Structure formats: C-alpha cells, structure tokens
Amino acid sequence: MNEPRRPAANEVYRLPPPLFDARCKACWFVLAVVALVVLSFWSLDLQWGRFVSAQALDRMGQFLLQLLAPSTEAAFLLRLVPAVFETLAMSVLGTLLAAVAGLVIAFPASRLPGAEASVWRGPARLLLNALRSIPELVWAALLLVSAGLGPLAGTLALALHTTGVLGRLFAEAIENAPPGPAFALRVRGVGEGRVLMWAVLPQVLPQLVSYTLYRWENNIRAAAVLGVVGAGGLGQMLAFHLGLFQMPETSSVLAAMLVLVLAVDAVSVLARERLMR
Template identity: 50%
Template sequence: MSTVMLQPPSPCWRCRVTAALILAAVVASFAYLGIDFRALFTGESLRLMGQFVAEFFPPDVSPEFLAKAGWGALQTLAVSALGTLLAAAAGAVLALPASGRFGHIAQATSRFALNFLRSVPELVWAALMVLAAGIGPFAGALALALHTTGVLGRLFAEGLENAPRAPEDALVLAGARPVSAFVYASLQIVLPQWVAYTLYRWEMNIRMAAVLGFVGGGGLGQLLYFHLSIFQQQQAMTVLIAMFGLVALVDFLSGRLRRGLGSAYA
C-alpha cells in the first residue's frame, strides 16, 4: 500500500510582505500624528470628560421641545427618502449605458459621471447645494441624491452586467421590441437586487441626513448643531436620542422589507 506524503504549504511571501508593509504604515501613522494616549487617561482628563458627559443628563423631555425634535426627525426622514428616491431613478438611467448597452463611448462617459458623483463626499455636496439652493432640507436632499446616484448607478450597472442576457435575447428573437424584452426579462432579474441596494442606501442616508444638518441641510443635524453651539447639552441629548430612534426604526423597517422581498421572489 502506497502512502501519500503531504507537503507543507509553501509560504506566501507576497502576503507576508504586504502584511509587513501595512503594519509599518500603521506604526508610522501613529508616530507621525504624535497621539499621546497617556494624556487621555490622566485623572484630570477623565474628570473633565465625566463632567462633560454629565451635562447631557437629564435630556429635555418638555412637550415643546419633543414636538420640535419630532418635526426635525420628520424632516430628516423626508430628506433621506427624497434623496434616495431621486438617486435610484437617476442611477437606473445611468446604469443602462454604464453596463455597456449603448456602446463603449456611452459606457465610458456614464461611468466617469458615476465615479465623479460618488467620489465627492455628501458633506461637500451639501456645502455646494446650500450655496445653490439655500439653507434647508432641499439642499440636503440634493446632496444625498448626487452622491447616492454615483453609488447606486455603479451597483445597478454591475447587476445588469452580471445578469444573463439569454432571456432578453430570446424575446427579441421571438419578435418583441428591445424595450419590452428588457423590461420583461433582464429588469425582472435585477429588480430585487436593485430594490435591496436602494433600501440599504436609504438606511445609510438616514444617518448621513442627520449629519448634513451641520452644514445647513436641515433636520435633526441642524437642530443638534444649534443647541451644541449655545451649550444646551440637555436639548442636544434629546436630539441624539431622536436620531438613534429614527435610525433604529428605519433599520427595522428596511430589514423587514428586504426579507419580504426575498421571500416574494424565492
């Protein structure tokens, strides 16, 4: 009976060199920034941090301020929903040429546009939209729509590229028009994935919509910035609780919608 000698796996020198370079970069970053962790945990630092945190309690639960925070939460929800809806529509339009359906020139142009839109952060778009549309929720919705268009457009295009073309081509050969063949074949294949991507980006846009208020995008972020700037920490704590509740609610609803969508197409 012959025996098989198992050879030990050869070391991956490329992996080791890459890991060493990453470790060296992390160590160099800490050395360059000069972060002093010892000063963070001194008795005086801990006392000041505790005093700062204590100023946020108890949160302001007066009916007047709760109504104000509720209105800000509705604004934040509306900004995120409108921005995500506009981005999904624009991303779907740009995904068609970006997937190579209209030639290489249209593909390169649309991919350049998508890369540009998502390479600019939401806060930068918000600062620009505040200058263009004025301070308020509309500027925040436009900022979210511009950045999210780049993200969703790229994801939608990749979904179309990976979808099989055989059902669509079969309908075209059977005499269907190209638009009808796309709607009843390829679109039906990628639609659940597109909806899942859109819902996931909506969850992220809820968080970002709350942050955009710091640059004039309206909603809870603008309310938080105002009360922090005048050192009203108790009111700021109420706004933070409202942010957490809103994000948790949207995460729950989005998760239920995605599970329902998955079971419907199973």
C-alpha cells in the same frame, strides 16, 4: 460503519506552508501594511497621556453625565418632532431621486448580457465616479450657495451622492445578470429595449430594491448630520444646541436620531425579508 480511507501508495501529501515565506507576495503585502500603520501612529504624534489623564477623564465624565439627562420640556419636544419628520423626508426623497437617476445612468454605464458595450459606457461611469467621490457634506456646502439654508440643499446633496453609488451598483447588477433569457429573446429578433425590459430587469429587480433600501439606511444617518452645515432637520438642531453647550437639548436630539435610525433599519430589514420570500 465506514472505515477511514487509506492513502494510496502513489499519493503525495504536502505539509502546510510556513506562516512567512520570502516568496509569498501576500506576506510582504501584510508586512508593508503593518509598517504603514506603525508609521502613521508615529507621524501623527498622538498624545495618549493627555487623553487618559485624570483631568481629561474627569471632563469626559461630566460631559457624559450631562448627556444622560435629556430635556423633556414640552416646548422643546414640539420643536423636535417636526425636525424628525424633516430628516425622514430628506432621506426618503433623496433616496428616491437617486434611485431613479441612478437607474437611468446605469443603463448606458453597463454592458447588457451578451451585447456589446454602449459608446456612452465610459462617460456614464465617469459621471457616476464623480458624483459619489464628493461626500454628502461637501455637496450640501456647495448647494447652500444656490439653494440656501434648509432641507432642499440636504435633499439634493443626498440625491447627488447616492446617484453615484446606486448607479454603479445598478450597473454591476445588470452586467452580472444571467445571459440566458436575454439570449433567447435576441434569437427571436427582439430589440435591445424589450430585452432589457423583459429579460434583464425582472432578474435584477430584487437586487436593485435591496441596494436602494440599504442606501436609505445610510441616508437617514447622513440626513441627520447634514444639518450641521445648515441643511435642516435634526442635524441643524444638533449643531445649534451643541454649539451653545446645551447638553440636555443635545441629548434629546441624539436620542431622536437613534430612535429614527433604529426604526428605519427595522423597516428596511422587514422589506428585504419580504423580497427574499
């Protein structure tokens, strides 16, 4: 058996630092965050007593009991199935449009490994920041003016917001690609376009696909909510029945949303596992 190593005579062992040190910047930062959280609770004037009162708990219990009895009428389910496929189509088409547009904008927004930055890098990154800084719901509300009610506004809203997200992720992946293959092609006098096509993209393609699948998972949830502002799909049915306090129908719509999200998550996980092989 190996004996434990004995410390040398000239070795110096330091004790672990204290939990709080006046010279520790991280400690002061944590204290500032804690103070900000405490002040936030104090400034919001949250009335926890009313929230946990007997009357409030009784109302929430009745509401939950009504939600646990979904509607199974054939006429309603026939209207629910097309809304499920409409929500799925919105998420798929919005994600595909965003992946293509994000990749196109990511090229000028990134610096190729071993190359100088493009003059369009700043404007392209500014465009990506502007697209993703506006939430999908706001995009949908703005597009309803021009595209009208229905899934078109929701699809375009998903595409615009997701373009900003995927474009930034794609640009970071391109910039972080190993520079070896690109350098080898440049030494032989290959142009930047062919370097990007044959040296950079093959290395980052699995990562780009993984990012796209992850955003598809997010978009299926967002597409189910966009209908609240009239952008079609399950969200529009949810807003209609919830506004009329039709709890059985609302429960069925929520169940359809849950099943759809779980199915998309399972497909995305299986696709990423195949890519990692």
